[in-house]
Amino acid sequence: MNLNELKRLKADELLKLANDFSIESANSMRRQDLIFGILAAQTESNGNIYAEGVLECLPDGFGFLRAPDYNYLPGSDDIYVSPAQIRRFGLKTGDTVEGQIRPPREKEGERYFALLKVNSVNHDSVEVLKTKAHFDNLTPLYPQEKINMETKKGNISTRVIDLFCPIGKGQRGLIVAPPRTGKTVLLQNIANAITDNHKEIVLIVLLIDERPEEVTDMSRSVKGEVVSSTFDEPAQRHVQVAEMVIEKAKRLVEHKKDVVILL
Template identity: 45%
Template sequence: MLPIAGILDVLDNYAFVRTSGYLPGTSDVYVSLGQVKKYGLRRGDAVVGAIRQPRESDAGNRQKYNAIVKIDSVNGRTLEENEKRPDVADLTPIYPDTRLRLEGTPDAQLGRAIDLVAPIGLGQRGLIVLPNHTAGTALLGELAEAVRANAPEAHLMLVLADAQPEDVTHLERTIRGEVVAATFDRPAEDQATIAELAIERAKRMVELGHDVVVLLDSLNSFARAYAQAQHTPTRPAHDEIDEFALGQLKKLLAAARKVENGGSLTILATAHHGTGIAADKTLLREARRVANSEIRIAKTRAGVAPVVDLAKSRTLNAGTMLSAEESSVLDLVRTALHDDDAPKRVFERIRATTSNAALLAEIQRSGGLA
């Protein structure tokens, strides 16, 4: 016997344990649908088991993939324990009630601005709307470090489609979390697979009571991948999107939730606007219907750090995770942002204070931003 371990990917007629990550590889292990049903396996399960060691005499005629013959554990539990786990679809979703702060060092103004006008909670479905030609990878890298610093017990995943290979290497070496990526040289099917399998993996952890944070870049790339990966006689053009792709993306976002007396899945996904492509406009409109938090990034000059558009960023039902005092200060800020020069004054106050706690105390004492 040879031990194996990996993530289970269930397809239409068979399944594989992906032993080299989230994408297909030559060392993947075949699992029949009968075994999937027998052991109650689900897509995204972390499977540990064994295969028969191939004999040298079988080298010329053995099957392309080795078949699993023994399963030792699923998600770190025995098969008996695995049978009793709940299905995330049967758990009760509630409003996020635990704050996920993104404030880091005093110089990291991005996280502080988000905390101020669009608070994020564990279980949030957040949309980060970027101007055209603004890369989301570096921005999510900064947010990943903030998540790791403020919620070290949460499982962090950074999911990238159509990524630059060197960006992936940099993130793998610097991010203290799981980087799941398909570079631009991978086929469309692989781009779509990593999004689905990563979210399914996150759902399996939520079923076990864990908090998972997924940073996803970008919805535009995943939409194009879904459109091009379809096995149909006529596929959409590269700059088009169809109902199937929209449905898959909305399904990915809809997976985010806080479950009652359990774990949570937080998804913050980037999407671009102002691209001049009708499909991107449609995508953004549909994604907004699913998201319950929107963080708008203002258009800036090249080389300037991303800045949050304070007036256009907001979170629905933020009061469920804020104290009464925080809610009242947030209302003060929100009311003041209707003035044309208010965003400038807020950023001046952010730069002049060492933390949001100090800033909010100052706003509360003065009764506003004046």
């Protein structure tokens, strides 16, 4: 059973699953308690639970796996990662970790899920961790491979980008334009062109200090990961989200993956 898949289930699907495990008073439970109950029942039946998240290391030495679905916000369903596991595998903030977990032991005062076993890091086996290079030790180069922006016949904007300002892997770009001229739509077209033409690229769209409705529109229009911190959230939250995204991108690059961040 996978915790991430459970979180994505609808309320009626969760209730059906709870009834299959014969959980009492499932109809009156909150969504979070229902997920806890299902996972506890799965553990009692000697079933394994798996989950995936992005690691955020705290100053005390331990860390938590945050959920991209919740924009890396701290929550009660985060997964605790012990200092011993972080030291053993050389884990850092931004690492995408997948592994076996267990529910919190309430009798011992635990509040969070705990990571039991690490199966993969950044979608690679743990053996790769021994040979990866640190991001700061990598050599920056001029772009050598072009990102093709042209997609379907009716989309002229990305074709014009290909002709007048082609973009390559490893390049930085800035869109400068007055308000209400279509910058958001152009970003959406660029994002969809990347996901259509370059399956090897990990796409992350980062929206900072934007309106919630713009975040919803971007999430529905783009196939990649959309991470946001809206204008009604504090400045510290903006910084935390931005740092998580850049650290995640660095960790993926250390594993020889191509990453594009659209701001």
